[in-house]
Amino acid sequence: MAARGVCSSILLASLLVLGLAVTSLSAQAATCGMPPNSNNAVPSDEFATIDTFNDGANVTYKCIPGYSQKGGSRTITCRSGMWTTLTLICERKSCGGLPELLNGQYEASSNLFGDTAYASCNEGFNLVGKSYVVCLSSGQWDTNSAVCEDVKCPDPPEIVNGTIVNPPIGTVTYSSVITYKCTVGDLIGESSITCTLHGNYSSAPPQCKVINCADVTVKNGKKESGFTPPYKLGYAITFSCNAGFIMNGSNTIKCREDNQWSPSPPMCLAVTMKTTTISTKTAVTMKTTTISPNTGTLTTQGPSTASPSKPQTGTSSTTKGPNNAGTSSTTLNGSDKDEGNDAALIVGNPLLLLGLAAFNLILMVGQSPAL
Incomplete structure (x- = not known):
């Protein structure tokens, strides 16, 4: 009897150990490993350090920075050692309209996360600062540091024997026009200069010179206009030839800024008569x-x-x-x-x-x- 009791105890213990082993194997087979990676999505932070999940365990996902949920489910489940399919859809965030730029504008092909918008200034302005902005993961454009400043020209130069008609008040900016006049002599060159896009003037300032061309006569000719000096810049003399003479050159000459006449004075040449004999059959x-x-x-x-x-x-x-x-x-x-x-x-x-x-x-x- 004692032997039978011992055998029964051993058999019971063996069955218990076997049951525990089977239970342990079943439990081990039902767990899931770390949840899989997905395009533009990752498991939420609380699941980042767990490497084993029991059957039936749920894991939630979140969109990576710069992306937001546009559809699908954020959750997957461990079932019989396998994770269900993640249906979460994450798309790039939009930063909305382009930032404003005084006296300029930004241009970009797209306004989504990671895109770049480039700044440009209107005519007559120069770009100062960073020339672009980027759409951030927050869905906002980064700091707008660009500034469009007026194109500036240096102060207009003074001229001898002349003055500026419209002296500028403050800085001379693009397209500003400076006009000069002479107090003594004649004005040589353009009376006005303009501030250009390059920050300089369209031409050198004019000069004021006393112009006086010498009197001139034409042999065998006479003056029809411009009879007496002084002959200042632009003054003209018109000539004609006496009877029996013809003119070679221009009949009108003008006084130039170098105190010379242009073109040169004409000449009056004597008329030459040529006799031609015509034969006749009569x-x-x-x-x-x-x-x-x-x-x-x-x-x-x-x-x-x-x-x-x-x-x-x-x-x-x-x-x-x-x-x-x-x-x-x-x-x-x-x-x-x-x-x-x-x-x-x-x-x-x-x-x-x-x-x-x-x-x-x-x-x-x-x-x-x-x-």
Whole structure:
């Protein structure tokens, strides 16, 4: 009996140990390890140091800095040693509208966490300070330290023999215009200078000089305007040429800032006459021209025509009659013909008649002592 009792005790103890072992294995199989990582989300801080979770345990998640929940569940559960799927959706935070910048503006392609907006200033202003701002994890733009300041130019320079018409009050800024005037002499250059985007003036200030160009005359010519000096800057003289002369150059000259005339004064050149002989196929005979020294009468007898077949060289002769009256005869190509035909030809060629008459007159004057 005693032996049977001992055996029963041993069997009971063995069953107890086996049950405890099975229970221990079952409990060990139902636990979960550390919860998994997720895009843009992490377990809440209270679960950060726990590495084993029992079956049925819940773990909550939070969005990483710069992201906020836009949907889904923040919780997962340990079930039969496996974590359920996390459905939490975390998206980048928006910083809203861009910050304001006096006399300038910010520009950015997006206004979400991590984006950068860049500052620029309006025309006539310079950027001072940090040129950009960043969208922070808090959903706010970082500190706006940029400032747009006026473009400034140095004080305008003074000029000799002149003064500033509109002296600036305080600082000279972009697009300000400074105007000068002369108290002595003529103003050379631009009367006004402007403050530019680069912080300098558009040009050097003008100068005040006493301009006095020397008087000038043109040989064989005369002044039509600008008769008497003094000739100051911009004053002009206009010339014309005397009869029988033509002008070479500009008829008007102006006094320059270097006390010289521009362009150079013109010249008046003598007119040159050029005689051109024109041949003709018509043959004409001027029969006789007589000059009477007593009466001063010029008498021309009728001309005649010769054969027009080809031009020939004319001949001229002079004879003296009674009382030294000169007689001149000029013949062109051939002998005398019918006077009626001669007259018709002369009427048709008045210039030819006039020329021949003048030629004969010259010959007679040269040979007649009475003339």
